Amino acid sequence: MSIEKQQKKHSISAAKMNGIILRYIGLLFGTVIFIMPFLWMLRTALMQYHQIQITPIVWIPSPVEFKNFSEALSRMNFMLLLRNTLVITGFTIVGQILSCSIVAFGFARLKFPLRDFLFALLISTMMLPAMVTEIPRFILFRHFNWIDTFYPLIIPAFFSSPFFVFLLRQFFLTLPFSLDEAARIDGASTWRIFWQIILPLSKPVMATVVIFSFIWTWNDFWGPLIYLRSEDMQTLQLGLQVFQGVHQTETNLLMAASLVVIIPILAIYVFFQKYFTEGIVMSGMKS
Numbered sequence: 001m002s003i004e005k006q007q008k009k010h011s012i013s014a015a016k017m018n019g020i021i022l023r024y025i026g027l028l029f030g031t032v033i034f035i036m037p038f039l040w041m042l043r044t045a046l047m048q049y050h051q052i053q054i055t056p057i058v059w060i061p062s063p064v065e066f067k068n069f070s071e072a073l074s075r076m077n078f079m080l081l082l083r084n085t086l087v088i089t090g091f092t093i094v095g096q097i098l099s100c101s102i103v104a105f106g107f108a109r110l111k112f113p114l115r116d117f118l119f120a121l122l123i124s125t126m127m128l129p130a131m132v133t134e135i136p137r138f139i140l141f142r143h144f145n146w147i148d149t150f151y152p153l154i155i156p157a158f159f160s161s162p163f164f165v166f167l168l169r170q171f172f173l174t175l176p177f178s179l180d181e182a183a184r185i186d187g188a189s190t191w192r193i194f195w196q197i198i199l200p201l202s203k204p205v206m207a208t209v210v211i212f213s214f215i216w217t218w219n220d221f222w223g224p225l226i227y228l229r230s231e232d233m234q235t236l237q238l239g240l241q242v243f244q245g246v247h248q249t250e251t252n253l254l255m256a257a258s259l260v261v262i263i264p265i266l267a268i269y270v271f272f273q274k275y276f277t278e279g280i281v282m283s284g285m286k287s
Helices: 002-045 065-074 078-109 115-127 130-143 151-159 161-172 177-183 190-218 222-227 237-245 251-282
Strands: none
Touching: 002 251, 065 237, 065 251, 078 115, 078 151, 078 161, 078 190, 078 237, 115 161, 130 151, 130 222, 151 222, 161 190, 177 190, 190 251, 222 237, 237 251
């Protein structure tokens, strides 16, 4: 019997080991597939133009042309585009954090009539296609004389986003309600509970909101295309599109400019990855 048990244990451990190996092989294969476009972009950005046309394909640039980056950025007026994009992105993130956290706090920690119905109504607006509301929004912003300003791209963030409200509410529900009760016994107001207790404990989900908001605003092409008319008001995405139209054949410069534009997205995800994962997991624990 002991020999049979040992054989079973060995077979089970071997099966587990094979499963782990296959899992890692699959992850490695998926990683290679997803990282290949980025490596191809980096390789092209560091090449001379004539090397790109050579067959068979040259995989490693020789010599490495770092001047492609400076030349591409100087041609597309990068600093102006970066400033405009940072202004829009920064104010949008601040607006989303302030408005969504306040709304989510009300739905998660306060009791009032029709609370669940109003929350369901808010979430149902996520089913509306963006194109359905775009025309009324454009007419409204034109009435305010906000066309060719940053206001149409920033002000809506201060009226909350249903998706972020949902994420924040779900996270707030995981926090013990005994914290609120203890604070009220000590004389804390609702605002003080929100500001000094709930928000400091919500760093993971706040990081999630920051990452999503940053990526969506940084990559936004549709909004700036509709509302921004002047050349000095353009964002990086608009500038990159114009650059692509003018320098479409100069692939090395185009890849260099594209690489610089996506680096901040990669950087912010790397720095906030821990909080991002924790915020996503915790937001789905309680309904």
